[in-house]
Amino acid sequence: xxxxxxxxxVLDLSxxxxxxxxxxxxxxxxxxxxxxxxxxxxxxxxxxxPPFLKDRQTGKNGDAAYFMSCNRGKKSxxxxxxxxxxxxxxxxxxxRADVFVENYKVEALKRYGLDYASLREINPQLVYCSVxxxxxxxxxxxxxxxxxxxxxxxxxxSVTGERDDLPGGGPQRAGVAVADLLAGMYATTAILAALQHxxxxxxxxxxxxxxxxxxxxxxxxxxxxxxVSGRVPQRMGSGHPNIAPYAVYPAADGHLVLAVxxxxxxxxxxxxxxxxxxxxxxxxxxxxxxxxxRAELDAWLVPVTRSRRLADWxxxxxxxxxxxxPINGMDQVFADEHVVARxxxxxxxxxxxxxxxxxxxxxxxxxxPLDPAGAPPALGQHNEEVLQxxxxxxxxxxxxxxxxxx
Numbered sequence: 001x002x003x004x005x006x007x008x009x010v011l012d013l014s015x016x017x018x019x020x021x022x023x024x025x026x027x028x029x030x031x032x033x034x035x036x037x038x039x040x041x042x043x044x045x046x047x048x049x050p051p052f053l054k055d056r057q058t059g060k061n062g063d064a065a066y067f068m069s070c071n072r073g074k075k076s077x078x079x080x081x082x083x084x085x086x087x088x089x090x091x092x093x094x095x096r097a098d099v100f101v102e103n104y105k106v107e108a109l110k111r112y113g114l115d116y117a118s119l120r121e122i123n124p125q126l127v128y129c130s131v132x133x134x135x136x137x138x139x140x141x142x143x144x145x146x147x148x149x150x151x152x153x154x155x156x157x158s159v160t161g162e163r164d165d166l167p168g169g170g171p172q173r174a175g176v177a178v179a180d181l182l183a184g185m186y187a188t189t190a191i192l193a194a195l196q197h198x199x200x201x202x203x204x205x206x207x208x209x210x211x212x213x214x215x216x217x218x219x220x221x222x223x224x225x226x227x228v229s230g231r232v233p234q235r236m237g238s239g240h241p242n243i244a245p246y247a248v249y250p251a252a253d254g255h256l257v258l259a260v261x262x263x264x265x266x267x268x269x270x271x272x273x274x275x276x277x278x279x280x281x282x283x284x285x286x287x288x289x290x291x292x293x294r295a296e297l298d299a300w301l302v303p304v305t306r307s308r309r310l311a312d313w314x315x316x317x318x319x320x321x322x323x324x325x326p327i328n329g330m331d332q333v334f335a336d337e338h339v340v341a342r343x344x345x346x347x348x349x350x351x352x353x354x355x356x357x358x359x360x361x362x363x364x365x366x367x368x369p370l371d372p373a374g375a376p377p378a379l380g381q382h383n384e385e386v387l388q389x390x391x392x393x394x395x396x397x398x399x400x401x402x403x404x405x406x
Contacts (some may be wrong), residue, residue, distance in 0.1 A: 001030055001368060001369070002368065003030025003368050003370060003373075004029050004030055004341010004365070004368050005026060005029040005230065006030040007029040008026070008030070008031040008098045008206075008291045009031065009032045009033050009034070009096065009097045009098050009099070009101065009361065010023055010026050010027075010033040010034065010097065010098065010099040010100075010101060011036065011037045011090070011093050011094055011097040011099070011100045011101070011346070012034060012036060012074065012101050013036045013046055013100070013101065013103075013104070013109070013114070013296045014101050014102055014103040015043045015103060015130060015199045016044055016045060016062040016103070016180070016182040017041070017045070017070055017147070017177055017181070017184065017188070018103060018131050018147075018179075018180040018181070018187070018209075018211060019101050019102065019103040019131045019182040019184065019268070020043070020045075020070040020071055020184070021070050021181055021183075021185070021188075022101060022129070022131070022183075022184040022185070022187035022188045022191065023035070023074065023101050023363070024070050024071060024072055024074070024169065025071065025185070025188040026099070026188065026191065027072060027073035027074050027183070028072065028073060028315060028361040028363070028372070028373065029370065030365075030368075030370075030373070031098075031099070031149035031210050032075070033073065033074040034074070034075050034077050034093065034382070034386055035071060035073055035076050035077065036074065036077050036079060036081070036090065037076055037077070037078050037079075037379060037380070038078070038080065039078040039079065039080055039379075039380065039405075039406060040078075041069070041379075041405070042067075042076070042078065042378075042379040043067055043071070043198040044068040045064060045070070045071075045294065045406050046064060046067045046379065047064060048066040049061070049064030049065060049066065050064070050066070050205060050301050051064070051065045051119065052064050052065070052145055052202070052300070052351040053065070053068065053350075053352075053356060054085060055352050055353065056353055056354045057125075061377075062352055062353060063349060063353075063376070067276055068358070068376045069359070070127040071376035071377065072295045072348070072358055072373070072375065072376050073371060073373030073374050073376075074376065074377055075377060075381070075382035075385065075386060076377035076378065076380055076381045076382055076383075077382060077383055077386045077387075078379050078380055078383060078406060079115065079300065079405060079406055080377050080382030080405050080406075081112050081114055082112070082311040083403070083404070083405045085114045085400065085403065086405045086406050087114065087165075088114055089387065089392075089405075090114060091113060091114070091118075091122060092111065092390055093118045093120070093386070094122065094123055095119075095122045095123045096123075096124070097123070097126060097129075097174050098126070098127060098195065098198075099127045099129065099191055099194040100119060100126055100127070100128045100129070101129045101131070101187070101191075102114075102128075102129075102130055102131070103130070103131040103132060104130075104132075105132065105142065105143060105144070106115065106132060106141050110380050111398070113138075116128040116206040117141075120204065120206075121223075123204070125198055125204045126204040126205060127191055127194040127195055127204050127205065128204065128205070128206045128207065129135070129187055129190065129191055129194075129199060129209060130206065130207065130208055130209065131183055131184075131206040131209045131211070132208075132209070132210060132211070133146070133149070133150060133207075133210065133211050134211070134212050134213065135210030135211055135212070135213060136208045137165030137208075140212070145210075145211050145212065146214075147177035147178070147180045147211070148173055148177075148210055148256070149175060150211040150215050151178065151215065152171070152173075153212060154179065154211075154212050154215025154216050154219070154288055155215070155216065155219055155222070155223070156173075156174065156178070156179070156215060156219065157171040157172065157173055157390070158171060158232075158233070158234075158235065159219075159222050159233050159234070159235055159236075160172050160173065160174060160235065161235045161237070162235060162237045163234070163236060163237060164235070164312060165237055166237070167181075169235070170235075171235065172388065173177075176217075177220075178209050179215045180211065180212065182214045182215065182218050183209055183211045186214050187207070187209045187210055188215075189265040190207045190209065191207065193204055193406075194207055196246075196259050199351060209282070218392065221241070221242055222241065223235050224390050225241060225242070229258075229388065230371070234406070235306045238257075239258040239294070241286075241291075242291065242293050243260070243261060243290075243291065244260075244268075244287070244290040244297055245258045245260050245289060245290065245297060245298070245301055246258065246259055246260060246261070246268075246336075247307065248327065249300065249301060249302060249305035249315055250259055250306050251305055251306065251310045251326075252304055252306060252307065252309045252310075253310055254327070255326070255327045255358070256304070256305050256310060256312045256324060256325070256326065257324055257325055257326070258322075258323075258324045258326060259323040260323070260324075261323065262287070263285070263286055265321070265322050265323070266279055266284065266290070266324050266352075267279035267280070268320045268321060269317075269320060269322045271320070272317070272319070272320035272322065273304050273316075274318055275304075278300060283296055283314070284296075284297055285298070310326045313325075320351060338385055343360055344359060344362070345357060345358075345359065345360070346358050346360045346372050346373060349375060350375040350376070351378055351381065352378050353375075356376075358372055358375070360372060360404060363383060378384065380406065384397060387400075387406075
């Protein structure tokens, strides 16, 4: 069965994470994604290890796990587009593509004739997406932007981490590159919308995705809390500024997440632990009451959570229909019976490494299931396939290799 984007061709000149995350989404959705890489080097993430995969024939280190996380289902074209012939080939591919994704500095591709204005002349239907740290306009547009920097400048680190007056206090970055991932997801959404706009007869367009914009746009309640109240949100560890109890609490043998999102759930929690009167205590009766009296709430709750083991808490909360559970390590995540039942881990066959693990796309369609399309490619794995589709014969391919274009 064909996937939703099986009719779409994407030319992918992005590297690291934000752009490749967007194009992996498109590949999972069925698009043909041609990943353009520098010959002999490839995407920077191929070297971002350990850990590295091992070549099954030589036993030597191959690509890093990082690269494998965001390049599933793509074709690799290793081509030097600083060479005029390489530029010609990419322009020919762009003339036949639906989408072009890049994350070079502003106007960096203009010298190669691969900027939006140049490609629009040969393909006015092209959806061209630029992913940069700070966008195509504004005083910071020429700055380099990396996820860590953006988490800081965009405000996320100001609300992530323990309070400054507590042990371990201070700003923390999130444990994964959320600024990159959010930008990749926004880019995916924008590309799909632009394709709809194009297919209604309005032509292609240039999409400007800024990591900083995406970070600021994703602060959600924290940003609105500030804009409405004028009060700057502070770090509060695992707590939530607008809900309580909604944090990590100590169990007898580990850490328990309680995510009590409404008053009915709180009353059920109190009933389940044998103290129903707490659920109607005027200090705790509503979400606003519990937030206002957070210290008193925790003074009651911490001894309660310490009285049971995690397994007992998980069972009790499930019976009471109160959201809560343990903090799992990665080993526990992928061993969890629900994660296993949902098939979130899969294996794909790679030409150099044999079966390699991957994390399945979480989108579930009833009619067009997104089974993984293929393993992340070896560097230049699809050179012949892609170039032969342009009518480049074997003799010409040999000449391109000899000239260092491939």
